[in-house]
Amino acid sequence: MKCRKAEKLILRSIDGSLSDREKKELQNHTDSCPACRESREEYAGLFDVLKTMESPGPKPYFWQRLQPRLKERQALNPWSIWKRWGIRAVSLSLLVLILVLLFTLFVPEGQDKLQPSEALLLQNTNPFHKASNLLDQDKTEDKNMMLIFASLDEEDGAGRYFP
Amino acid sequence: MNEEELVQRSRNGDEEAFGALVKAFKNKVFHLIYGMTRNEAISDDLAQEVFIKAFSGLPKFRGGSRFGTWLYQIAVNHTKDFLRKRPPLKQVPYDEPMAGSPILEDETRTREADAEREKKKRIVREAIAGLPLKCRLILSLRDIQGYSYKEISRMLNISPGTVDSRIHRARKRLKERIEKSAPHKEKGYEMS
Numbered sequence: 001m002k003c004r005k006a007e008k009l010i011l012r013s014i015d016g017s018l019s020d021r022e023k024k025e026l027q028n029h030t031d032s033c034p035a036c037r038e039s040r041e042e043y044a045g046l047f048d049v050l051k052t053m054e055s056p057g058p059k060p061y062f063w064q065r066l067q068p069r070l071k072e073r074q075a076l077n078p079w080s081i082w083k084r085w086g087i088r089a090v091s092l093s094l095l096v097l098i099l100v101l102l103f104t105l106f107v108p109e110g111q112d113k114l115q116p117s118e119a120l121l122l123q124n125t126n127p128f129h130k131a132s133n134l135l136d137q138d139k140t141e142d143k144n145m146m147l148i149f150a151s152l153d154e155e156d157g158a159g160r161y162f163p
Numbered sequence: 164m165n166e167e168e169l170v171q172r173s174r175n176g177d178e179e180a181f182g183a184l185v186k187a188f189k190n191k192v193f194h195l196i197y198g199m200t201r202n203e204a205i206s207d208d209l210a211q212e213v214f215i216k217a218f219s220g221l222p223k224f225r226g227g228s229r230f231g232t233w234l235y236q237i238a239v240n241h242t243k244d245f246l247r248k249r250p251p252l253k254q255v256p257y258d259e260p261m262a263g264s265p266i267l268e269d270e271t272r273t274r275e276a277d278a279e280r281e282k283k284k285r286i287v288r289e290a291i292a293g294l295p296l297k298c299r300l301i302l303s304l305r306d307i308q309g310y311s312y313k314e315i316s317r318m319l320n321i322s323p324g325t326v327d328s329r330i331h332r333a334r335k336r337l338k339e340r341i342e343k344s345a346p347h348k349e350k351g352y353e354m355s
Contacts, residue, residue: 007335008331011330011331011334011335012331014306014334015312039338042338042342043334043338045283046287046334046337046338046341047306049280049283049284049287050287050302050306050307051306052280052284053284053287053288053307054307055194055197055198055303055307055308056197056203057190057193057194058189058190058193058206058207058210059203059207062185062189062207062210062211063182063185063186063189065211066185066211066214066215067178067182069211069215070178070181070214070215070218073215073218073219074176074218074219
């Protein structure tokens with residue numbers, strides 16, 4: 001075995017991943033090669049030191065410290081703002097639109113009461129027609145009689161006087 | 164509840180489910196970051212930022228990979244960005260006790276053997292600090308924190324074969340670096 005391969009096996013031996021055959025081969029080589037034997041001892045010493053070097057973990061209350069930061073970020077996140085409010089706004093608008101459509105489609109049109117002026121316009125009649133008849137009379141008696149009957153007409157709906 | 168369900172619920176804004184994911188992954192994320200920064204306080208802060216990023220990015224996570232793999236990628240990229248933007252960190256080395264801690268008080272009363280062990284640790288720490296980021300990270304994960312090849316492969320999103328070759332290269336470089344530190348040898352430094 002060459003020293004190069006022996007070094008690879010030494011490195012793998014640290015992980016304990018050598019087969020029995022490889023272990024034997026390495027042992028045979030290190031028995032006959034002082035440089036590789038020394039290298040093996042150095043690696044073993046190095047990894048003994050590395051094993052004792054414990055690394056720290058996260059500080060306590062990691063999640064408790066993280067929660068307020070998450071909430072803060074969520075409040076600023078456009079996606080979460082959209083998720084919280086945008087979708088609600090869109091669905092509410094759609095609902096209102098649907099209700100308006102349903103109302104216009106299914107509710108019958110109400111019979112609106114016309115204003116007197118609107119009624120006259122629709123009847124296409126001249127509101128001064130009665131007055132013009134009255135004014136057209138030559139005789140004063142007739143005018144007076146027409147005025148009397150017109151007043152009666154307004155009060156109790158009696159017949160009109162036409163000379 | 165399995166990981167997939169927790170991810171699904173977290174995606175819908177369930178903080179409790181996300182809390183369970185944080186509990187499951189916080190140590191690994193921290194160790195990954197610590198392997199790169201070697202500063203406890205900064206690693207803790209960066210780990211928090213990684214989880215915030217992950218929570219915000221969950222709607223984009225389609226489950227193409229496992230949640231852990233995706234999370235570790237965020238951690239590695241976030242830490243790399245941090246190291247690029249910031250000036251070199253004051254690296255608090257592995258297991259170096261903080262001033263005023265009970266460990267330090269104990270160590271003032273340490274025996275000669277302990278002092279020798281500490282000296283060896285210091286030498287190794289210095290050698291690790293001088294290694295490139297990739298070597299430092301993989302050594303930290305495998306030889307200090309003891310993660311398996313499979314776990315490292317998932318954490319760094321590389322094949323187990325690549326993990327194997329990187330670890331061997333890193334170990335070799337570490338040994339070479341220690342050997343090159345001649346002053347230590349002259350002072351009688353011996354690893355074994």
